[in-house]
Amino acid sequence: DAGVTQSPTHLIKTRGQQVTLRCSPISGHKSVSWYQQVLGQGPQFIFQYYEKEERGRGNFPDRFSARQFPNYSSELNVNALLLGDSALYLCASSLEHTGTAAYGYTFGSGTRLTVV
Amino acid sequence: AQKITQTQPGMFVQEKEAVTLDCTYDTSDPSYGLFWYKQPSSGEMIFLIYQGSYDQQNATEGRYSLNFQKARKSANLVISASQLGDSAMYFCAMGSLSGGGADGLTFGKGTHLIIQP
Numbered sequence: 001d002a003g004v005t006q007s008p009t010h011l012i013k014t015r016g017q018q019v020t021l022r023c024s025p026i027s028g029h030k031s032v033s034w035y036q037q038v039l040g041q042g043p044q045f046i047f048q049y050y051e052k053e054e055r056g057r058g059n060f061p062d063r064f065s066a067r068q069f070p071n072y073s074s075e076l077n078v079n080a081l082l083l084g085d086s087a088l089y090l091c092a093s094s095l096e097h098t099g100t101a102a103y104g105y106t107f108g109s110g111t112r113l114t115v116v
Numbered sequence: 117a118q119k120i121t122q123t124q125p126g127m128f129v130q131e132k133e134a135v136t137l138d139c140t141y142d143t144s145d146p147s148y149g150l151f152w153y154k155q156p157s158s159g160e161m162i163f164l165i166y167q168g169s170y171d172q173q174n175a176t177e178g179r180y181s182l183n184f185q186k187a188r189k190s191a192n193l194v195i196s197a198s199q200l201g202d203s204a205m206y207f208c209a210m211g212s213l214s215g216g217g218a219d220g221l222t223f224g225k226g227t228h229l230i231i232q233p
Contacts, residue, residue, distance in 0.1 A: 042209070045219065110160065
């Protein structure tokens, strides 16, 4: 079975531009979460979507938005890019919206975004 | 609010030795889960082990075990018989089990583990 798939793997954007990152969860998983990991830090929670609805949001500005599609894939959009948005963006999928040992969170390999 | 503290930025360990990675946490949630992830240089977060706050026994998964001390709010990862392939960043994380995942997982800053031959 395919794991969590993220695209693109690498991306370079200019300040002020907009970017869309994509995530396909494991087949059968209904929940997708997004995390931002800047260099040298642990991942920070951005959004969680379950059954196409936003279930949680971290402390990120409104420039960050996301959505989940009927097939449970998800997109993360970031507008008006800043240099500080340069990071590894990780997507995680789980069966339900609460990760437990039975379900767990499975992460993709991430999209490395560089803003210049 | 939840907080994870990992006090070891880096560790060097000889191959085949056991290693303990420290993790302390803070939360007001009565029901929570604790996770350890491994992140190699490729970037993917690999799930290692999970401990629920109400689990009576410490979790074990192969060479990984979690030393859970609830009163001390610690959840240390123990890797037995370390291997060269264990070299990576290790992150401790926690999530609420009572809030429906609305706050996602909270991660520590990680420990960079290097296994030496």
